Amino acid sequence: MSNVPISSASLRGAVDLSSLVNPRPAHSPGATASSSALVVSATDATFTQILELSNTVPVIVEFYGQGIEPSLAALVEEYAGRLVLATVDGAANPQLAQAFQVQQVPTVAAVVGGRPVQLYVGEYPEQEARLVLDQVLELGKQNGVTGTVPAGDPPTGDAADATPVEEPLPPHHQEAYEAIASGDYPTAIAEYKTAIAQNPRDYLAIAGLAQVSLLHRLEGQAADEIRSTAAAAPAEVAPQLAVADLDVSGGHVDDAFTRLLNLFPTLDADGKNAVRTRLLDYFEIVGADDARVIAARRRLTGLLY
Secondary structure (H helix, E strand, C coil): CCCCCCCHHHHCCCCCCHHHCCCCCCCCCCCEECCCCCEEECCHHHHHHHHHHCCCCCEEEEEEECCECCCCHHHHHCCCCCCEEEEEECCCCHHHHHHCCCCCCCEEEEEECCEEEEEEECCCCHHHHHHHHHHHHHHHHHCCCCCCCCCCCCCCHHHHHCCCCCCCCCHHHHHHHHHHHCCCHHHHHHHHHHHHHHCCCCHHHHHHHHHHHHHHHHCCCCHHHHHHHHHHCCCCHHHHHHHHHHHHHCCCHHHHHHHHHHHHHHCCHHHHHHHHHHHHHHHHHHCCCCHHHHHHHHHHHHHHC
8 A cells, every 4th residue: 555645536436346236136145244243244246235335334345365364353343333344255256356456365445435445455564454444434534434333243043144135226327237238338328427417426437437438439349450450540549549448448558558648749639638538537447546547647647737
C-alpha cells in the first residue's frame, strides 16, 4: 500500500465489481460466519451481500489460499462491529480474484458504500494493519458509512444453512445486468447512464458503463482486422482507439496506455479530446489505485498542462 492516505477519490472505479452483482442461483450458499457475526466467508455467488452490507459498515476483504489462512479476524473484532471481515478463498472464487486483481495471497481490500478500494498485498505486522483499518474507518466517515454490526454468535443449525434473503438490485442496475446477459449492450449503456444521471456518485454504475461500452465497441470485431488496420494507419485516432480497446480487453493495459499517450501530442484538439475521454474510461475499468493507472494519469496530466 502506498503512503498516501486512503481518500474517497481513491475508491472511484478501484475495481470493477459489476459482474459480481448478479442475482444468485437459487441454491447457492450464503455468506456464513466463521467465528462471529463480524467475520463471514464470501464467495463469487454471495458477494452481493457484502456490497449491500458495505452501505452500513465498511467491509474488509481478505483473500487467502493454500497454505495461507485468514489472519485479520481477531483484529477486525477489536473494532466492536464498526468493521466486518469477509474472507475469500482466492482459488475457489475466480470472479472475485479477477475483480480485485489478486496476484498473490494474502491480498487485502475493502468495500465502503458499495465502492471497492485496494489496501495491501502480503502480510502486514499487526500495528501496520491496524493503521490501515483506521484509515478505512475514516473513509467510512467521509462517505457516511458509520453503522455497526452486533457481534453476536454465528448462526447454527438450520439458520446457518438457509439461503439469505437478497435485497433487490437498484432497478437500472438490474435492467443493465439483464441486458448484458442477453448481449443487448446499447440497453445496458442506457440504463447505466440513467443510473448515473439520477446519482452521479453511483460508482458501480460509472465503472459498469465504462466496461459495457468497451464490450459494445468490440462486439463483432475481428482482432486481426483491428490490429492490421491500426498498423496501416498509425497516426489515425479511430484505429488506434480500437486497438487500445482490444489491448485493455485482453489485459494488456500498459500497451493501450502507451499507445494512446504516445499518439496524444501529435493530434489536433478533437483527437486529443477523444483520446483523453477514452483513457478516462480505461482508468475506471482498470482501477484508480492501479500503479499503471497512476503512472498513465500522471503522464496525461503532463501532456495536458
